[in-house]
Amino acid sequence: MWRGLQVREQSLLSLLLPGLRSRGPRLQCQAAIRALTGGPGPGPGGLRGELDRFGGITVRLGQLRSADSVDPATFRTWLQGKCEQWRAEGRIAVWLHVPIFQSQFISPAASLGLRFHHAESDASLMTLWLGEGPSRLPGYATHQVGVAGQCPSFAQSNNFFVLFSGLIIQTKNAWKFPGGLSEPGEDIGDTATREVLEETGITSEFQALLSIRQQHGRPDAFGKSDLYIVCRLKPLSFRVSFCPHECLRCEWMALAALATAEEATPITRRVASLLLYGHREGFDKVDLTVRELPALHRGLSYKLYHRDLPELYEKMSAMD
Amino acid sequence: MWRGLQVREQSLLSLLLPGLRSRGPRLQCQAAIRALTGGPGPGPGGLRGELDRFGGITVRLGQLRSADSVDPATFRTWLQGKCEQWRAEGRIAVWLHVPIFQSQFISPAASLGLRFHHAESDASLMTLWLGEGPSRLPGYATHQVGVAGQCPSFAQSNNFFVLFSGLIIQTKNAWKFPGGLSEPGEDIGDTATREVLEETGITSEFQALLSIRQQHGRPDAFGKSDLYIVCRLKPLSFRVSFCPHECLRCEWMALAALATAEEATPITRRVASLLLYGHREGFDKVDLTVRELPALHRGLSYKLYHRDLPELYEKMSAMD
Known part of the structure; x- marks a missing residue:
């Protein structure tokens, strides 16, 4: 080679x-x-490219013996020669890892055609496709994931009737279920119970996934896409103590009223209907339940949500 | 002020x-x-901060009259003074937009505590929390979304029996459903039909969502989380012409065999069971169907997936 x-x-x-x-x-x-x-x-400051198993080359500016001793123009000349070399060798891409305090090397790399793949906290990753045709490099995360939790339960109305109720919050725009964005690495059910606790003071337990919404180009998601997942939770406490920064009001509302309430978002109304249906006919009609399974990547596991299977079918495929 | x-x-x-x-x-x-x-x-080169409705300040380096006329040290002095000023005024955060060819200003900003929020293609966004307590700034996209499509249908076996079959591909690791990562802005159903066509040559139509998997810390997702969604598709063609770059083999396989096949991934087996169950008892037992609704953000719409509601409940909340 x-x-x-x-x-x-x-x-x-x-x-x-x-x-x-x-x-x-x-x-x-x-x-x-x-x-x-x-x-x-090795190049200036000890730089070198490492070949990966997909035929790409990785260069880490963090391995520079002393970043100050390499000026951006010298780096550019080295990288330009290397890109020529790697292209001739049939390499498909360059990945350049740039620690934030070595960002003076970003512009020279950009002048050779490299662009940001992503950046986070104190590092960025630039890339250049060297192969034929359009880039086949994997993109970066495309979605934020928001999760709301609904805690259907029985609550006493003012008239001492016991009603099948749900926990809702009132914001500037509408009535909706408590919820918020998933933290990195957080499971769907954990986001739901955390957000419900933070916003309403109610502790709860994850039961099932009810609904998924996908929306693109959200101005409040830096133009990225948004998945919003509504979960069914089991409330473990009932005394509301809501967060005044996040809601104007929080209360238990009869789900039959919520399902037709104009002040509620369309999703809130629909989920209220799903819960009424589940309440009357059995939640198994509306639930996607969860199971944890071992992943292909060693030591990792994942959570899988789908409709409950009758025992016959559950046993058939359960060699997990 | x-x-x-x-x-x-x-x-x-x-x-x-x-x-x-x-x-x-x-x-x-x-x-x-x-x-x-x-x-x-205005600061050097005409720089200025703009106040947003959340109490944050945005500075755009793209508005520099001439980036070359401002040296990084002068920029640092200006930004340091401004950060002091904005903090004193009770501003909660600084957002610094940096075009890729002005990346020489990243290190000086980092020395004042700013860090990457994200970067994409030819720009990065840095941020600094000025408010009290830990940062309450929204994060960036946390998930990649992969979608697989399953096309259950009837296929003739070698022995001339007609079997209820699914379209599977064989990769290095296992048998699984054709699928791949969502492109930015692409709907779940569109990813499924696109990937099935690219990998197997089969055209198809989205029917319903069957299963969702969440997995964190994936090495092949730059450490981000992964949502993998399996859809039920209706095949519109049947002659397989698979992509040799992505699969070793592609074939119609009896779903009863796939549900118990050791060579299949656990998800593949489970979805095969779901489909057998749906085939025998009605797909309404396993499907999450889709409806399109108008979004709060003007001009946008979204897709919402949940269990079909009986007419009574559907009408109740359908003021969308």
């Missing part, structure tokens, strides 16, 4: 520096190649 | 430059403040 590259770079050099090939011994030629492209050894 | 700030900055200045307040006229004092903090007018 490296031999092919040397031949290619030597012919490039013959064009750039005519007479070079005929002039000197082999070592002299190799030194000239190294000076121009970063050569076969 | 600005008056309060001037008083605060003047007392700061009195500490830094003793005698300043007594020494000169009002104008001289204001010029000194401006020199130190960027003052009340």
Whole structure:
């Protein structure tokens, strides 16, 4: 592989520096190649590319022996030579990891066509597709996930009738279920119970997933897509103590009233109907229940939600 | 608000430059403040902060009249003074938009405590929480969304028996349903039919959502979380022409065999069971169907998936 590259770079050099090939011994030629492209050894500050199993090359600026000793122009020259080399070798992409305090190397890399794949906290990742056709590199996270929790229960009305009620909050725009955005790494059910507790003071337990909404291009999601999941929870406490920063009001409301309330969002009304239906005919009519299964990635597991299966079917596939 | 700030900055200045307040006229004092903090007018290169409705300040480096005329040290001094000012004014956060070719300003901003919120393609967004307690700023997208499509149908076996079959592909690791990652802005059903077509050559139509998996910390998702959704599709063609880059084999397999096949992933087996159950008792037992509803954000709509409601309940909440 490296031999092919040397031949290619030597012919490039013959064009750039005519007479070079005929002039000197082999070592002299190799030194000239190294000076121009970063050569076969490590680049400035000890930089080098690592080949991954997909045929991409990773360069980590964090491995620079001293970032200050490498100026952006030297880095650019090295990276330009390397990109030429990697393309000639059939590599499909470059991944450049840039610690935030080495961001002076971003513009030079961008001038060679690299673009941000993503950045988070104190590092960014840039990439350049070297293969043929449009890029086949995986994208970054495309969705935020919001989760709301509904705690259907029986609550006494003012007239001492016991009503099948749900816990709702009133915000500036409408009545809706308590909920909020998933924290990184948080399970759907945990987001639901955490948000319900934070916003209403009610403790609860996850029961099932009821509904999923997908929406794109949300202005409040930095243009990304949003998945909003409504869960059915079992309330474990009943005394409301709501968060005044997040709600104007919070109360137990009869679900039959909520299902037709104009002040409620369309999703809130629909989920109220789902719960009434479940209450009368059995929640198994509306629930997606959860099971935890081992993942292919060692040591990891995942949560899988689907309709409950009758025992016959459950047993059939349960070799997990 | 600005008056309060001037008083605060003047007392700061009195500490830094003793005698300043007594020494000169009002104008001289204001010029000194401006020199130190960027003052009340625009900063270097015309930079200025814009107040948003949440009490945050946005600075756009793209509005620099000429980025080259502002050196990173001058920018740092201006931003440091401004951050002091905004904190004193009770602003809760700074959002700094950085076009990729102005990335030389990232390190100076980072030295003042700003960190990446996210970056994409040719821009990054940095942020600093100025309010009390831990940051309450919204995060960025946390999940990638993968979608698989299952096309249950009747296929003739080699022995001329007609079997209830599903379309599966064989990869290096296991047998599974065709599928892949959602493109930005793509609906769940569209991802399913696109991926099935790309991988198997079969055209199909979205019917319902069957199952959702959530998994965290995936090495192949840059450490982010993954939602994997399996859909039920209706096949519109039957001749397989699979993509050799993505599958080793692709075939129609009897779902009863797939539900117990060791070579299939646990999810594949479970979904095969769901489909057998649906085939025998009605797909309404396993489906989450979709409806499109208008969003609060003007001009946008969303797709909502849940269990079908009997007509009585459907009508109740359908004022959407």
